[in-house]
Amino acid sequence: MDTRSDDEIRADLSYLFDKSSQALAARMTAALAEVGITPRGYCVLSKALPGELTQGEIAEIALLDKTTMVVTLDHLESAGLARRVPSPTDRRARIVQTTEAGAEVVDRARTIIDGVYADVLGVLPEHERSVFLDALVRLVGRGGPLSDLGPAENVPRRKPVRSSRAS
Amino acid sequence: MDTRSDDEIRADLSYLFDKSSQALAARMTAALAEVGITPRGYCVLSKALPGELTQGEIAEIALLDKTTMVVTLDHLESAGLARRVPSPTDRRARIVQTTEAGAEVVDRARTIIDGVYADVLGVLPEHERSVFLDALVRLVGRGGPLSDLGPAENVPRRKPVRSSRAS
DNA sequence: TATTGTTATACTCTATAACTATA
DNA sequence: TATAGTTATAGAGTATAACAATA
Numbered sequence: 001m002d003t004r005s006d007d008e009i010r011a012d013l014s015y016l017f018d019k020s021s022q023a024l025a026a027r028m029t030a031a032l033a034e035v036g037i038t039p040r041g042y043c044v045l046s047k048a049l050p051g052e053l054t055q056g057e058i059a060e061i062a063l064l065d066k067t068t069m070v071v072t073l074d075h076l077e078s079a080g081l082a083r084r085v086p087s088p089t090d091r092r093a094r095i096v097q098t099t100e101a102g103a104e105v106v107d108r109a110r111t112i113i114d115g116v117y118a119d120v121l122g123v124l125p126e127h128e129r130s131v132f133l134d135a136l137v138r139l140v141g142r143g144g145p146l147s148d149l150g151p152a153e154n155v156p157r158r159k160p161v162r163s164s165r166a167s
Numbered sequence: 168m169d170t171r172s173d174d175e176i177r178a179d180l181s182y183l184f185d186k187s188s189q190a191l192a193a194r195m196t197a198a199l200a201e202v203g204i205t206p207r208g209y210c211v212l213s214k215a216l217p218g219e220l221t222q223g224e225i226a227e228i229a230l231l232d233k234t235t236m237v238v239t240l241d242h243l244e245s246a247g248l249a250r251r252v253p254s255p256t257d258r259r260a261r262i263v264q265t266t267e268a269g270a271e272v273v274d275r276a277r278t279i280i281d282g283v284y285a286d287v288l289g290v291l292p293e294h295e296r297s298v299f300l301d302a303l304v305r306l307v308g309r310g311g312p313l314s315d316l317g318p319a320e321n322v323p324r325r326k327p328v329r330s331s332r333a334s
Numbered sequence: 335t336a337t338t339g340t341t342a343t344a345c346t347c348t349a350t351a352a353c354t355a356t357a
Numbered sequence: 358t359a360t361a362g363t364t365a366t367a368g369a370g371t372a373t374a375a376c377a378a379t380a
Contacts, residue, residue: 021188023313
């Protein structure tokens with residue numbers, strides 16, 4: 001447990017982000033375990049629902065390394081939730097399909113996930129929740145200071161953080 | 168890069184949290200590298216500033232395993248930023264002190280960290296920024312749905328997530 | 335007997351490299 | 358020659374267990 005005051009915590013953005021991310025991940029992992037799946041398993045399985053994508057394509061969408069994809073699929077397959085079928089157009093590639101049980105798990109998982117999100121965001125009044133989510137999207141989204149492509153060019157007010165000023 | 172629409176991303180709380188946490192951590196690591204320290208190194212070093220805490224005490228405050236604390240201190244010590252001195256009251260324990268160079272690094276690191284936070288939050292108008300931080304504190308803080316102690320008793324809509332096996 | 339810090343070790347997670355079978 | 362998927366392996370990061378010195 002943290003012994004700091006709310007004011008100190010509020011000023012520690014890294015802590016706020018790490019903690020919220022980690023705690024939500026823990027809740028998700030625990031909640032999804034009830035249907036026998038991991039968050040990553042759900043991620044892959046849900047994206048495989050159309051039944052037309054290859055391992056590589058799903059790996060790209062899910063931002064997974066192809067070797068990580070192999071392990072994930074091994075688990076899903078041995079759990080009877082997904083299967084690999086040869087691509088009709090490319091004999092090197094394998095299409096990922098969900099089994100009937102897999103589709104059912106995805107469905108139940110969605111309900112569980114929605115419930116967790118509702119629980120978490122439920123502590124915020126409607127208006128604040130909206131502002132909160134908008135802010136997150138703005139930070140993380142395209143051109144935002146926390147997007148992959150770096151802080152973009154719309155935030156050059158501060159120099160690229162050089163070692164100068166010492167307080 | 169994510170190909171989903173802002174609306175889809177806005178509905179994916181796990182993604183928003185993971186992404187913001189990870190992106191900020193990356194920025195922090197890069198920024199702090201300019202003064203030759205890691206985020207964890209800064210965390211330990213700043214908490215050692217008073218010069219009175221033992222390894223174990225700092226490990227507890229910083230939420231680090233004591234063995235992780237050892238390697239972290241090994242690095243800080245060989246970089247000349249910290250030193251271990253025997254405790255005057257307990258000959259088993261070692262007090263962690265910052266060297267003069269270490270204190271200087273902490274000082275410069277603080278400025279860098281403030282700059283990164285200002286950059287990131289700078290894209291949010293004053294009022295939204297305030298709502299955003301309040302919301303985060305509420306989620307992560309005591310009794311919040313993302314606090315360590317679990318969702319507390321104010322969110323009992325869903326059962327306490329029984330344990331079972333994952334895939 | 336319990337605790338501080340250390341060492342050695344194991345485990346998880348993920349990525350790199352090499353291999354196969356195709357293309 | 359290049360690509361999809363697999364395998365083996367290595368690396369980072371962290372945790373567990375055993376140990377020495379001390380309480």
